[in-house]
Amino acid sequence: MAKSDRLATRLVQAGFFITLLAAWTIESALHLINPILFPRIGDVATNFLTVITTAATLTDIWTTMSTFGTAYIIAIVLGITVGYIVSTSRLFTKTYEPMLAAFYTVPLLIFFPTFILFFGTGVKSKMALGCLAAFFPIALNTIAGFNSVDLNLRTAAMSFGASRLQMLRRVLLPGAFPIILTGLRVAFIPCFASVLAGEIIASDSGLGHQISQNAQMMETARMFAYVILVIIIAAAFNLLLSTWETRRGRATA
């Protein structure tokens, strides 16, 4: 894409965002909607500043992000391991890949009550849900990634005497890496969403807990402040992952 095109795209995107904010400002000034249902922009801004300057918010961010981080890392380890094992034989791939793909379509939130029974309303039940949500896209992309490695390259490595571990480290992982990385990025959203959903449904701490608490207490402006905070965190993380992905993609192209 030409530089001027990219600039034009960015301008339109910024314009859309500004229009939304302007519409919200006008709505707030004219008192069109009951502020308990939809808060005024000024109130949300004030609340947002209060939220981000309160020390307790750090605890909430830490709770949510550490729960998410743990779930995500466990899912990466499990997903890549299971994906690798399944990809080692054509029979395994034929048998297990469709099963994993079928499971991926199940709305995994339905298992949350089970996790609460097992792990209680603390962070562990959210970890389990987030981990489950991230596992499937990571495992599926890992299988696709390993199977996409050119047979010529495997044959060459084999002919030079590569051991199983060398084959994995030097051929399969670098060959599959771009697709595995896509899996990690795709898995981020369901993982993060599941942790937040878990916190909103039943919890005693975290950003999701704050959102549901404030909603129940009709503190809509404060609730919106937390919503905006979550959006910022999610967008920043996603940007980080996609930047890494494109940079890796360019390096090996």
Place this chain on the structure above:
Amino acid sequence: MNAQTAAAIEAQGVSHAFSQATAPLAVLSDVSLTIRAGEMVSLLGPSGCGKSTLLNIIGGLLPPNAGSVRLDGQALSGIMPHKMSFVFQENALFPWNTVLENLLVALEFQGVPPAQRAPRAAAALAAVHMSEFSGFYPAQLSGGMKQRVALARGLSLQTDILLMDEPFAALDEQTRMVFGEDLSVMLAETGKTIVMVTHSLSEAVFLSDRIFVMTSRPGKIKAVVEVKKEHPRTPDFVVSEQFAAIRSELYELLHDEIRRSVESAQQIPKRDDG
């Protein structure tokens, strides 16, 4: 390095078939051949005649359904990375590694101690005149350059036997000629035993001491044609009467086979250098 008369590779009654949904597809039928140490031979045949399969069987990558291969008198039971190395087509270079890393990783696979890898890789790259491209990725090189790197990778492994699978397939006509001349010079110096799969008559004549002409699928050895001309060979050889005569002989041997292979496959072969 090798006694001229010793048999380096002996294939005895090798047959192979690939399993597929309907009936097994027989690709090789009772192939026996002897390749002497230090000799350069070509396996020549129409597309799909099983010559690459035969090369993979000789190299221990594929166990044959029937028959056996002996290497220096010992039965072959799998790959022998210290005795035989493969030069694959240029698409078998690791795209995420630089030229130098492609050689280093092959040496690592072969089990060469770390301290020896860099000098051996550098020497092999120098031999194919690719030293200045050490830091380049394969995607940044032309087809001819990639093929040189693939050759250097095979050479760096310092095996007595070099197995080459259609090393010219991805090259254009002019690059082929130059690459062929360079190959003749280099291979003459190394004294290696070389087995090359090709479907190009000219390259087979230009580079080989003996040419095993194969039939259409299932492949059998139809004839063995000798090329009595010392290495290294120069472009003069290409325009000689001897070259033309051997080439015609090969063409006659292959003509019916190519037609049969085309008719049985109901397709045009990828390339039959004419």
